Amino acid sequence: MDAVFLTDVGLIRPQNEDDGAFLQDKHGQIIAFVADGMGGHRAGDVASRMTKEILLSKWNDRDSSFTAKEAEQWLEDTIYEVNKQLFQHASDNPECEGMGTTVVVAICNDQFVSIAHVGDSRIYLKTPEEMRQLTNDHTLVGELVRSRQITKDEAMFHPRKNVILRALGTEQSIKVDTSTIHWDEGSSLLLCSDGLTDKLNDDEINELLSSKKSIEEIGKQMIELANDRGGEDNVTVVIVCHHEEHKDVTDE
Structure with a gap:
């Protein structure tokens, strides 16, 4: 497996409230995540940075490979x-009152990917045959799409598209969605903030992930397109690629 993490402040906002990372352990497992902080001057960047620090600390504290069930439980608990x-x-620091963050997290090994998410950042699975979104947006507009009151294309331009129904840090308890999928060699995973999906539709993302460019070049092109189309938001992507194994063939 290979991975890349890229983030950009965009063209309008004074600071980057997004964060993310990937890290591979000695068992070959990769954790990858994106957090999109909310709160502006009320420390959205603090929320996303704290999320990264806690996730990486918890990841480094464990010393075993996961089954799918164990991975989901670890994600939920963490x-x-x-x-x-x-x-x-936020309760102890008045200047951080109201801060929060979305999060999408994936634990990847050669056999499966276990994911967890809260908010409207997304995870996509790209296979040689198709691309599909693995997460559901926890937003008002996401509910309208699921109930078929509007289409996904209409959701991109809906005036209330930024109304989030779930976020970390805003309430004492939170509901976390988890799931596991099996993936094969030649597939890739995209984790991204809504700074990307507000500017690129699924067909455009699929086309970029289908290219023969390196995953770093693909990520950079995604961010460049989002900025070319206004760059009003921070943009963050993590791409994890499940490489095909190339075996040498020799004559016996």
Whole structure:
């Protein structure tokens, strides 16, 4: 597996409230995540940075490979802990009142990907045959799409598209969505903030992920396109690629 993390402040906002990372352990497992902080001057960047620090600390504290069930449980428990610490930090620091963050997290190995998410950052799975979104947006507009009151294309331009129904740090308890999918060699995973998906539709993302360019070049092109179309928001992507194994063939 290979991975890349890229983030950009965009063209309008004074600071980057997004964060993210990927990290591979000695068992070959990769954790990858994106957090999109909310709160502006009320420390959205603090919320996303704290989320990164807690996730990486918890990841480094464990010393075993996961089954799919164990991975999902670890994700759920860890995100509960993140929510607890963010909420407490906001309560203890008046300047951080109202801060929060979305999060999408994936644990990847050669056989499966276990994911967890809260908010409207997204995870896509790209296979040689198709691309599909693995997460559901926890937003008002996401609910309208799921109930078929509007289409996904209409959702991109809906006046209330930024109304988020779930976020870390804003309440004492949180509901975390988790799931596991199997993936094969030649597939890739995209984790991204809404700074990307507000500017590129699924067909455009699929086309970029289908290119023969390196995953770093693909990520840079995604961010460049989002900025070319206004760059009003921070943009963050993590791409994890499940490489095909190339075996040498020799004559016997």
